[in-house]
Amino acid sequence: MYKTHIANLTYDFKTLRNLMAKASPSRSGDYLAGVAADNNLERVAAQLVLAEVPLKQFLNEALVPYEQDEVTRLIIDEHDSIAFALVSHLTVGDFRNWLLSEHATTNILTAIAPGLTPEMVAAVSKLMRIQDLILVAKKCRVITRFRGTIGLENRLSTRLQPNHPADNPAGVAASLLDGLLYGCGDAVIGINPASDNVEATLRLLHMLNDVIERYQIPTQSCVLAHVTTTLKAIEHGAPVDLVFQSIAGTQKANDSFGINLKLLQEAHSAALELGRGTLGDNCMYFETGQGSALSANAHEGLDQQTCEVRAYAIARKFKPLLVNTVVGFIGPEYLYNGKQIIRAGLEDHFCGKLMGLPMGCDVCYTNHAEADQDDMDMLLTSFAVAGGTFIMGIPGADDIMLNYQSTSFHDALYVRQVLGLRPAPEFEQWLQQHQIFNADHQLFQQPDVPALFKPAIQKLK
Amino acid sequence: MSNNNETEISLDPWHSLSQFTSARIALGRTGISLPTRACLDFQLAHALARDAVHIPLDFTRLEQQLNLLGYQTQILQSQAETQSIYLQRPDLGRLLSASAVDGLQNTAPIQADVVVVVADGLSSKAIARHVEPFLSLLLPQLQANGYRIPPVCLVKHGRVAIGDAIAEYYTARLCIILIGERPGLSSPDSMGIYYTYQAKSGISTDADRNCISNIHNNGLSYEQALKKLLFLINKSEKLKFSGVNLKDETTDTELDNQQQANFLLD
Numbered sequence: 001m002y003k004t005h006i007a008n009l010t011y012d013f014k015t016l017r018n019l020m021a022k023a024s025p026s027r028s029g030d031y032l033a034g035v036a037a038d039n040n041l042e043r044v045a046a047q048l049v050l051a052e053v054p055l056k057q058f059l060n061e062a063l064v065p066y067e068q069d070e071v072t073r074l075i076i077d078e079h080d081s082i083a084f085a086l087v088s089h090l091t092v093g094d095f096r097n098w099l100l101s102e103h104a105t106t107n108i109l110t111a112i113a114p115g116l117t118p119e120m121v122a123a124v125s126k127l128m129r130i131q132d133l134i135l136v137a138k139k140c141r142v143i144t145r146f147r148g149t150i151g152l153e154n155r156l157s158t159r160l161q162p163n164h165p166a167d168n169p170a171g172v173a174a175s176l177l178d179g180l181l182y183g184c185g186d187a188v189i190g191i192n193p194a195s196d197n198v199e200a201t202l203r204l205l206h207m208l209n210d211v212i213e214r215y216q217i218p219t220q221s222c223v224l225a226h227v228t229t230t231l232k233a234i235e236h237g238a239p240v241d242l243v244f245q246s247i248a249g250t251q252k253a254n255d256s257f258g259i260n261l262k263l264l265q266e267a268h269s270a271a272l273e274l275g276r277g278t279l280g281d282n283c284m285y286f287e288t289g290q291g292s293a294l295s296a297n298a299h300e301g302l303d304q305q306t307c308e309v310r311a312y313a314i315a316r317k318f319k320p321l322l323v324n325t326v327v328g329f330i331g332p333e334y335l336y337n338g339k340q341i342i343r344a345g346l347e348d349h350f351c352g353k354l355m356g357l358p359m360g361c362d363v364c365y366t367n368h369a370e371a372d373q374d375d376m377d378m379l380l381t382s383f384a385v386a387g388g389t390f391i392m393g394i395p396g397a398d399d400i401m402l403n404y405q406s407t408s409f410h411d412a413l414y415v416r417q418v419l420g421l422r423p424a425p426e427f428e429q430w431l432q433q434h435q436i437f438n439a440d441h442q443l444f445q446q447p448d449v450p451a452l453f454k455p456a457i458q459k460l461k
Numbered sequence: 462m463s464n465n466n467e468t469e470i471s472l473d474p475w476h477s478l479s480q481f482t483s484a485r486i487a488l489g490r491t492g493i494s495l496p497t498r499a500c501l502d503f504q505l506a507h508a509l510a511r512d513a514v515h516i517p518l519d520f521t522r523l524e525q526q527l528n529l530l531g532y533q534t535q536i537l538q539s540q541a542e543t544q545s546i547y548l549q550r551p552d553l554g555r556l557l558s559a560s561a562v563d564g565l566q567n568t569a570p571i572q573a574d575v576v577v578v579v580a581d582g583l584s585s586k587a588i589a590r591h592v593e594p595f596l597s598l599l600l601p602q603l604q605a606n607g608y609r610i611p612p613v614c615l616v617k618h619g620r621v622a623i624g625d626a627i628a629e630y631y632t633a634r635l636c637i638i639l640i641g642e643r644p645g646l647s648s649p650d651s652m653g654i655y656y657t658y659q660a661k662s663g664i665s666t667d668a669d670r671n672c673i674s675n676i677h678n679n680g681l682s683y684e685q686a687l688k689k690l691l692f693l694i695n696k697s698e699k700l701k702f703s704g705v706n707l708k709d710e711t712t713d714t715e716l717d718n719q720q721q722a723n724f725l726l727d
Binding site for chain 1: 471473474475477478479480481482483484485486487488490493494495499503504506507510511513514548549550551552565568583642643644645646647648649651667668673674675677679680681685689704705707708709710711712722723724725726727
């Protein structure tokens, strides 16, 4: 079925899973897994064959067997055939044409999202250039709410990430205040705890809650501990705004993370019950990243990009406030260099948005990858042009706990200035009220700390 | 470039916060961008961290240091023969080389309770700096528990899961691996500890392990790390498992009032 004859060679890709892997743009993780195309010609041959595959075929041929994988069961059992109807007659290649056409408006893309499976979305992304990924993603609009409104047009939110290697409260507070004074933190103030310790998690949760209440900041907090730790914190009565969890695209990979759908359901219900959102009840925060399933030796023969998009099916089920692809964190075994990281980040954003998710991107790299600040500027700028929902904000781009480089508070200001993007409206109002931003949405030029935080700083002198 | 002439720069009047963190805060700005000096400081740190990944660990020196403390050691190699292969083939870094397997099989079989494995990982600096002082605290504690411990295994180009095969060889219940973490800009010498109860090669996953990370001068102290590790060991001996369902519930008595203080809230 998946055969072609090209340049005097015959290619027979046998299965849809294999065809998808061979059609994937080149990246180190797929070579590591042994699923990548052997050469450029084989890759294009696979793309030509994939373009002729009807979207409906993805409902008939599961890439990971239904019986053995709960992610496949979720995808198939919760597929919305009515939403799918509008595009159900298309092949993957025609679907690309349709997405780029004027017929695919924002409203129509929103309407078909529940009818698209991760595999359909991953397939079409493999036929798209970077400008295609940007153009279509920009047409998608996904709006979520907790204490602010995330994802409005011409807005770009930031997660303030004030990590400290020993979870020291004053150390966290110093980075937190630095970020607020640079206008960061409307998506979430989210700390990665140095250790997955219940007591440390409780302490950080209370601290963030107290800061948000004391200074009346229209944002939400999150301590990115394992979901079971957060559940324990909720049992202890902790003020949990968002429940965090890393997720992956196969049941086996999620097993290695110590999670399953039932556990996520339990956590989602517990957070909903707390009812801490004032504007909405999107109370989950998920992180993903290409290569995580292979890293756990749980990729089930899939290419890493398809695996990644399957994780979005899990995210979608729980109506998250935020989904973050931590694209360059995993290391060069999976995404070798700046070129691979940039493409992967934009693929993830496109695929997530098309499925109806509030996609952010941790524009990042590690020191053992072949990447640098120039690569990050390219991804950051392209991501924001594509209408990305949020980025990270870290002092000087240097995360002193997780030991990698992401985007800085300055980076957020840069991309907002060149593209005319603004923070979430509620947070923006707070910034203006406290003279952190001026009426033109720029940082105030002033020699002194804004009055709201002056007492806190003065004590130190 | 002189600091005096940087008239375009807006300084951040909250420098005093730098006493609480080594994070790059209060950098100031020119327009909304990083001032030249902060920009170049970053490039310098990146250059150092990039190079740190490729500095090989001096295994002979580490072996001598541990022998001087009275601890036996053995040097093993993963199937990743070079650092370049190690970076691109995590699968090979999890497997013992044929010569390492032979080496283990040629030593007298010892029934052990705990294996202690040291791997260079992504930062030889971390291992060179922290292993000797940390093991000089840890090993006496393990001995005091009455644990039988085979020679400390020093593994070239090893990943975390390589400890599983070593634990299995010694039929050890407990597997402790110290490994050089990915070098950060501000901490190119960070060490991590992974702990696995009843490690099984090819079967144990990350969900079966507990991790204690960020052991370095500006991060977790040796004493704090040791306390966490001993807690995990003792609790896992009762529960008969490690991993995500074994929670670190140590309380930070070291955090005195001053360290608990938070200028934003007090």
